Each structure stands twice: as C-alpha cells, then as structure tokens.
Amino acid sequence: MAKKNSGSLRSYLLVRLLLVLPMVLILLTFVFLLMRVAPGDPIQAALGGKLSPAQLAARRAAAGYDRPLIVQYGEYLRQVITGNFGTTITDHRPVIDVVKTSGAATLELTVGALVVAIIVGVPVGLLCGRYRDTWFDASGRTFGVVIYAAPVFLTGLLAQLIFGKDLGWLPTSGQASPLTQAFLQTHSNFLLIDTIIDGNTAAFWDVFKHLILPATTLGLLLSGVFIRLVRVNVIQTLRHDYIEAARARGINEPRVVFRHAFRNALVPVITVMGLQAALLLSGAVLTEETFNWPGIGHALIDYLNNRDYIAVQGIITVFALAVVVISLLIDFINAWADPRMRY
C-alpha cells in the first residue's frame, strides 16, 4: 500500500512539472502578442512628436520592429530557451541585470512586508479567534477588512505624510539616502546585507529606516488576509474534540490555545502564505511606485511606459516563473503532507 502511495505521489509531481511547460509557453506567447498588438513602439514612444512619420519608419525598420511577428516570436523564444532575455531597447541593459538588481530590491521589500504581515496578522488573528465575538474580535476583523481593502498607494501616501512629512521620523522614498547609497559598496545587490558585509552601522540604520514605511504599508495589506485566516482556523480548531480533551485533562488555557490549537491552525496559513506570493509581487509594484523603491515592479512600469518589448517580456517572464515555482513548491508540500491532494 505504501509503495502504491509513493508511486502516485511521483506521478502527481511529474504531471505538475509537465504542466509548467505549456503554462509558461502560453504566458510568454500572451505577453509577446499583447506587447505587439498594443499601439505604439519604443521608437514612437521616445521620438514621436519630434520626427516625421518617414523618419520614424526608417528607424523602426533599422531596429527590426517591422519584421514579421512570427520571425520576432521565434527569435524571442530561442532567446528565452537559451536563458538569454536580451538587452533592453530603451537603456541598453541586459534584462538579466535588471532582474538581478531590481529583483533584489523587490525581494528585500517583500521579505520585510512578510515579516510585518506575520508580526501583525498572526497574533491579532489568534486573539480574535480566541476571544471570538468580543470587542477585540470586532476591532481586529474590522481592521483586517479595512487594511486589506485600502489601496496600497493611499495607505502609503498617508504614511508618507504622517511619518515622513509631519513627524519627520522616517524617510519617504528610495532604498537609502543619496549619500549612503553613493558610497556603499555593492556586494549582493541587497542593500541591508551589503551594509552588514561592510560593517557600516550608520548605513545599516539608514537603509533599515528607508525599509520601514514601504514594508509596513505592503505588510499591513497582507496582514488583513492573515488575520481572517488565522481567526477562522483557530475558531475551528478550538471546536475539535482533542481540545476539549486537553481542557478536560486540566491543561491550562494558554497552553491549550498556543500549544494545541494555534500550532494546528497555522498549517493552512503557511500554505496561503505561499499563495500570497503573487499578491505580494503585484502589491510590490504599487508600493514601489509610491515609495520610489527601485524594485522590479518600478522598473516594469518604466519599461511599459516606454514600450520596451524586450524588457517587459523578460521581467514578466521572470515574475511568472517565480509564481510558477512557488506554486509548484506548495503543491509538492501539500501532496507530501496530505495524500488526498494526489487524487
């Protein structure tokens, strides 16, 4: 029986892996076509209103944008397969460099946001579940709904005005102050890590302070999901027989709640955390714009505005691959933990 089960796990994983290929191919094709079907091109975006139609056409032809779509598509796929995402049209950077430097900034922001979401969302959700239908529960749930519904840019702007402009406690834009960034050695593209490697405490605090507002803004959004999820799971777990049994055995209430109910209630939360990766990345785009955070979302909007096909395709492909890999990992973990998933 055990042998049969492990065999089905293998085939489940194999099917999931094989599904990734058409999924990514469909996405690549969709992005490619969307960029070409939309009006405008990089030349027109940059020099429209400056050159005549004939001059623009000549430049378009020289850059190869007038070639048949199928030829451009074939070339694009060939590049992606060989791991070469090309060079951006507008600022001549290898796309992989953009992904590395901007991706690191986004990762720094999303990790910070996740920490905030866990610190706020999990305890509030736990207490709301434990003290169900009390004023605390009502306040926690309201907070969760409001913070999740509030647009990131609105929360961000309010935070900038209050903590940056009025109180003057925290910086409102960028990853570090200009002078810190100017003289910080780049080791890993992660600024916090670079300051630690350099042993530069002043720079570390500067970078850390710049992270607080954007990470809190994005983290609070996510905490809304966590509050509701943890609350519901804690309420359900507290109804289980083994909780009653624990109480009947005379185990004190905090131990019942934290040791028995809370730990079990966390399992689905961990799954959802993975699924929130896509939300976190899309939320990061808006947060990065609001806080002038030099992440990959920030770069994506720039390149989209300039109709830079190559850059947009490359960045979205990396985004998509990241989400696919995370989803795949979650599927693997779920299938391993819960045999029902394989059928």
Add this chain to the structure above:
Amino acid sequence: MRQRRRMAQGLTLLAAVALIATACGSSSSGGSSSGGTGKPIVVGTTDKVVSFDPAGSYDQGSWTPMYSMYQTLLFFPPGSTKATPDAAKSCAFTDTTTYVCTMRSGQKFWNGDPVTAKDVVYSFTRNLKIKAPNGASSLLDPVKSVTTQGSDKVVFALKQPFALFPDILGDPSNAIVDPKVFPPTKLVANDKIVGSGPYELSKYQDGQQLVLKPNPHYAGTLKLHNSGVIVRYYTQASALKLAVEGGDADVAYRTFSPTDIASLRGEGSRGVQVVEGQGAEIQYIVFNQKIMPGGSAAQKLAIRKAMALTIDRPAIAKSDYNNTVTPLYSMIPAGLTGHTESFKQVYGDAPNTAKAKSTLSSAGVKTPVSLDLWWTPSHYGETSADMYTTIKRQLEATGLFKINLHSAEWDQYSGAYPTDQYQSFQLGWFPDYPDSDDYAAPFYGTSPLSFLNDHFSNPQVDSAIAAERKSTDPSARAKSFGQVQLIGAQQAPIIPIWQGKEIAVQRKGVTGVASTLDPSYTFRYWLIGKS
C-alpha cells in the same frame, strides 16, 4: 529622533566629503586647478536616462548629466544662446559650407587618454554609422564629411550652407568620445562611459542615482563650485517634492506640476525656494489642413483665425498653470533671435469675439463650427486636461464653436496625428538647439522640413527659412524669422498657446541655480554650490 537622524546623515555626509576630497586630492596630479571646492550637492529629478552614450541619446534626461561628463567642440555659456568654444580653441566658417575647429591643447579624458582632433572625427563618424534608434544622428544630416587637417584641426564639409551648424555642435549627442572605450558600431553601457568633461562618473545605478566626482584630468575652462554631484532619480513628482522639502535633495530640477510649484512657493519658511528662468518649451495646437472643417481653403483659414482670435492665453497661464508658463504669441519663443509677438500684431492682445464672428461670417462659415480637438493625458503632464477643458469653454462661450474634445494616450496619439486622423491636436516642443530655426523649419517648412504632416506649405516661408539657414548675419536672420512668424500668424496653421519657464527648487544655502536656468536647457552642475 530627528536629531539622531540628522546626526547620522551628518556623519555620512562627512564621510562622503572625505571620500570626494580624497578624489580631489588625487586630482592635483592631473594638472587641473578648476575643480572640487565646496560641498557635494544632491540633485533630484523625475527625468529618465536613456543612454549616456552620445550616439544613443536624444532626450533631456540623458543630456542633462552628459553636459557635465563630456566635452563638445562648442557649448552654451550661462544665459547665452550662442555656442562658444569648449573643447575647441576656436571655430569658424571658412566658406558657406566649410566649418573648421582648432582643438585646445593638453586636454584629456578622465582615464588619462589625450583628446585629439582624430577623436572628434571618430565621434562624429561613429554617431552617423551607428544611427541608433533613440539617437540624434539625424541632427547631423547637413554634414557631408568630417576630416582632420593637421594634428589639431577638424573640418566639417556641409552639404549646403547651414549657418546654425555651430549650435548643433553644442548638443551632447555630438560629444567627444574615446575610441579606446567606445566601439565604432556599438553603444556603450551607461556605467562604462568615459568623457573629458569637468566631472567623472563615479557610480551609476539605473533609475536610482548617478554619482559624479571632479574629473582629475579636466583641462577646460569651467570652474566647479562643488566637490561632487549626486543625481537622485524619482518616478513621482510627489516623491521629489517630499525629498526637497525634507532636505534629501539640495536641488530639484524637472519636473513639478503647477500645483506642486504653487505649494512650494509658499514654503520659504521651510528652507525651500522656487527659482525660475526663461525656458523654451512650448505648447501649441496644430490643424490638419486636409481634414479640418470648412468647405474651402478660405473657410478653413477663417476658422483657424477665429480660434486664434478667441483663445485667451493669459487666462490659461493663470488658472491652469499657476503662472508657471507665459502666454505665447509666436511659435518662436521669447528669448530667441528674431522673436516677435506676431499673433498679437495680427489678432490683438486680447480675445475679440466680435472680430471672430465677422471673420467667420464673411467667409460664409456656418456657426457653430463643429471641430474635433485632440489632446493627450499624460505625455505633456496632467494639466493638459485642465487646459483643454478651458480652451473648449473659451471657444464655446462665444457661440461660434462646438468643440468635441477627444483624448488618447501617447502610444496611440503619436501614431495617429501624423496620419490624417485628427482634425486638430495638441503638441509640445523642446528645442534641439537654442536657435529660432528649431522653431521655424520643423513647424512651418514644407515636408520633410516639417515633421507635422499637417499639409501646410507656403513658398514664402520656405524661402525665408532657406535664407536664414544660409545667413550668419543676425539681423538678416531676424528679418527672415520675422517674415516666417508673420505668415505663420496670418495663415495660423498652428496656434501657439504658452511658453514654459525653466523652474528648479532649491534648499536654503544653495547657490548658482538661477544662473543656469535659460532657454538652452543646459543644467550646469558645475555652477551649483552649497554653503
């Protein structure tokens, strides 16, 4: 908390000063005594950089730092729209189609390589060979050949007489590059460039910041009033505003909305000051003469004239732009050679509804005239929406017009207006070089001189443009421009609306910003100091 933050910033600043001072210390061996005094300055901007390679850029965001990193044969001194020698010792026409420059001796790139006449020839040849899609090689269309003469002379042979050629040489797209660093057929990455300007690129992080330190080998004439420049890039004007308010930026240059400027003007007590200079950016309305309303050329002309008589420019400048722009009565902006207020001469200095009505009725035009007017929401700033609402209101208030406003984003818009899809449309213009020719030929010249494809053509205008292009005599050129502007107003194929001001915001204690704000759009980092 704020004090501790300031203390930390102060310590970082000291470290930065020390580092830049070290760089300056090493510069003394380079033989220049011009650079590196004072404090480093931080300039914030919402501009974007396309390329720091001279062959790959044709945009303000790239050109602004390039003025400081490269040398050109000629450049524009503060307050002047006449190009004067920079890397060249002297330049002059030897005949109407030959322009010769003699190089200044002893100049070097920041890697120590000498700057020679051969490098100049290489730079121009390379630009023409690469013809980068986003580059400005088209500005060199008048050039037939570039050669050296002896060891220190560069000879430009032109296809036809072109008096304003020296101005084009002041563009950063014609900067001198080092052949050892810049390959002949490929663009160089932004962080790998080498120039011979007063500053050396120390660090560049795309979309984040650019760090410049004094070039130790610089042997030109410019004096630096700071010991380094950090350019910080912002995507949102709101973030830039917060940065200059909070002291993260010493100077904010380009681009604030009129509302932001109005708000910043009231923040003198917070150490913020708005500085203005004369700009040369313009906005205007173009008519497609083929598809605009009107049954005959005379009726179409009457409609254009009636619009020119009705639009109230001062009201737009005041209510929509908070006086960050000035009313424009010619396609050639004030401050450039030959500027005349031709639209005032022809139509008066205030709206005249009665005259507009009689103009239309005498041409037999039925009123109200239904006209499609297109504008674009983000390319020229969010205030475009306000401006076109005001224009519609002004025109319709006369009872003579029914304006159908339409908008489209730039990607669609820029492809549609030159292909006979819009009856009338909004456009804006930044100069390629601060000469009136750049406001005459591209708008009023017969295609391909004009890029508008609006089907306007006038032989008198064409001959006046040809005349000013041949002449080096300022008064003769001014006369030609006067003729172009007068016909431009009488025929009104384009209605000028406003001329932008050059605006920067500085912190208390910053000096030199006002002196660099002029119609050449050369933001000269070296002039800016901080006490």
